[in-house]
Amino acid sequence: MLDLQRVSKSYGRFRAVTSATFRLEPGEIAGLLGPNGAGKTTTIRMITGFLPPDQGSITVAGNDTVLDSLAARRLIGYLPESAPLYPEMTPASYLSFRARLYKLPAADRRPAVNRALDSCWLGDVANKRIGQLSKGYRQRVGLAAAILHDPRVLILDEPTNALDPTQVRETRRLIADLARDRVVLLSSHILAEVELVCSRVIVMVRGKIRADGPPARLIASAATTCRAEWVSPPDAADAIIAELRSLPGVRDVSSTQGQGGHTAATIESAAGAGAADLLDAIGRVLHARGARVTLLTRRDASLERLFVELVEQAADDREAA
Amino acid sequence: MAVLTIARRELASLFRLPVGWIAVALYLFLAGIVFAYLILVPGQPASLRPLFSISAWLLLPVAPAISMRLVSEELRSGTIEPLMTAPVSDGGVVLGKYLGVVGFLLIMLVPTLAHTAALWWLSDPRPDPGPIAAGYLSLVLVGMVYTAVGLWMSCLTANQTLAFLGTLFFLLVVLLATTIGFEYAPAWLQPVVAELSIQSRMQEFAKGVIDTSHIVYFLSAAALFVVLSVLTLESRRWR
Incomplete structure (x- = not known):
């Protein structure tokens, strides 16, 4: 479904991502973990078609994100980090704008908007200006926009950022619900959350994938x-x-x-x-x-321990090199 | 379709933000002064010619104000990311934004029809409608060029103020170079400078002359800057 083959990206001389390879199938919730600057957001931006990879290829249901970009983008729902939105719009008008951008048929637009508003608990603020909403509400508007067109692949960059504990729990449940028949890739720096939600964990350190597998297996491989x-x-x-x-x-x-x-x-x-x-x-x-x-x-052993180990290991490798 | 969706959102946003209303107020204020002091003069033939021939200057602060945020604001706030990952081409995004701001420009000109109506009502003999129609056409055309330059500047920076000043400076240099600069230009350069002049073409329109070459000039200048905007936005992906 979502397939990355030896994907690399540099900004000038800085190698942000080096030869990342993984494949996700429907039903999988994958967590992308890594310290700041590990290349998570760059990887996500390449998958969503915002940035083209320097090397390697990414396909979404067989559509290359560079060669067949529009077809690939149509299949992806994306919540960027910190959910950027237009403050002068209302959640309802923003979602209706997104519905048109994704070319939902006129008859399906309103039901799709209402469904997204309901799923993300936005009913009571649907007609308030986004600029007046709290961060938690804005995050949910971003999430609603990501799931609006019923995408096959859902890419969420820190989805529970700025949410309160109740909302975090409800969002996790929503993500688990959504994942049943689609691919979900989420990035997070909350390890407990990844352990709880994800069926697969991909750890990136310094642009390289250092570990990839079910959380239980990764933890078993970590130090005690x-x-x-x-x-x-x-x-x-x-x-x-x-x-x-x-x-x-x-x-x-x-x-x-x-x-x-x-x-x-x-x-x-x-x-x-x-x-x-x-x-x-x-x-x-x-x-x-x-x-x-x-x-x-x-x-x-815990995911946290594994994480720290992988980061230290990467630092050692760098010193040795 | 997606182009029109983006154009509609852009247009609606300009009306939801103070900057849109301030730009409209500024333009109507400037046009009102011209109307009151240069047009509504007893004993003078009824014509809006002074308004149209001076409009290249009147639009100078207005066009950059409505175009400065088009892309800059998206770059600054990060909304460019959900926009450019939606199934819309970069050209579609730019064209949508451009049509939105041109639409705003057209709506901004509507209240000035009151000047025309007032002149029609007050003067005897009635003003000649030909030059008025040609004048309005020239306003739209010059506005299209100015906002296209503004759009391009807005693609170059995430800072609205910089986009505003850049556009203002660019247009000011072009206007000055082709008016005052003309006299100082060497003889061989003068035909080129005259060819580039926005002012002289506006004068022609104000006289009521609709020359296709002028229309082509304005439209191709606008198209040039729209294309430059697309290239600039596209190049951001590869940086």
Whole structure:
């Protein structure tokens, strides 16, 4: 449905996106994640036909976004970042303008506008000037404009920006509803939201796709952190830490020693290592060395952790290069 | 279809914003002064000629004011993004905006028909309708050129004030170069300068002469700047 093939884009000498490739099918809700300046918005702008890619190709249901731009654009509903709108218009007149731009037949225009107003809870402000509306309402007008023409592909740049918690929940439900028979690609910097809404996560860092898959699988591949605290003879602590360091899958151990033989250690496993096994192994080491365990716990991997890791990894790669 | 949709929105927006009303008021104020002091003079033959021959100057501050926001404002506020990702070609966007502002110009000229009516009512013998019709045609044509220049400047910057000043400066230079500048131009350049003159063509229209070459001149100048606007907007995608 939506297909990106080795898409690249530079602004002057700055490479905003490098060889991005992914394919989305109807029913998928994909979340595009990345730190600021990772190339999310540039990728979205290339998909929507606002910017042409320097290299590679993007097709929407077989229509190339450059060669067959108008046909591709007709299939896309797009909510740009911070929902730019004409302040002098009303939501109703703006939606009716958009309906004409998308060439909806005259008889379908009014029902489509009313449907979009209803779905985005805009009924009570339909005839107020957009300039007088709060940010949350404006965001919903932008969303209404994106879904107005019943697009096959929905591209939402930070859709829940500026919404209050109730509206965020309702918007998520709306997105899930809409995704049933179409492609949804949304970008967000709220990781919890992506984890909750998306069936697939694409992480971009410095213009490159660093991870792509269902959130659960990505999280499983991320590092786990364990924390252990124990009391042991002071000379035993160093040996314990050395042994923990040598456990399979452990990447790093940091520790602080307190008074009376108290030691606290944080054990980080490499990505992909079995989290449950690690906790077990740590327990065995402490037991074998005769330490009295006061705390042994695991902090599960999360999307946030994965995200931070990927960003750090990208920074390391850059230093190495 | 999409072109007309954009034109309609543009036209409606100009009426919803103070800048549109201020531009109309300014133009009617200037035209009113000309009418009261240069046209409505007892003992003088009834004619709107002074109004038309001076209109190249009267429209000078008005046209940039109504054209400055056409694209600049979309660039500044980001609304250009939903507009240029809708299934409309860049040419369609530009043409729609241009037709919208030309429509506004036409509506702006309607109240000046009151001058014509007043002259018709008050004078004896009645004024000759030929030069009046030709004069109005020249107003529309020169307005089309000015707003096309304004549209182009508006594509060049996201700053409305800059677009306004750029248009004003550009038109002022053209007007001055072809009037005062004409006298200082070397003999070989004078025919070229005369050819480019907006003022002298306006004078012809005011006399009641409708020459096709003048119409072609104004329309092709307008078309040139509309095409430049399309190219400028298109080039933004590739930057």
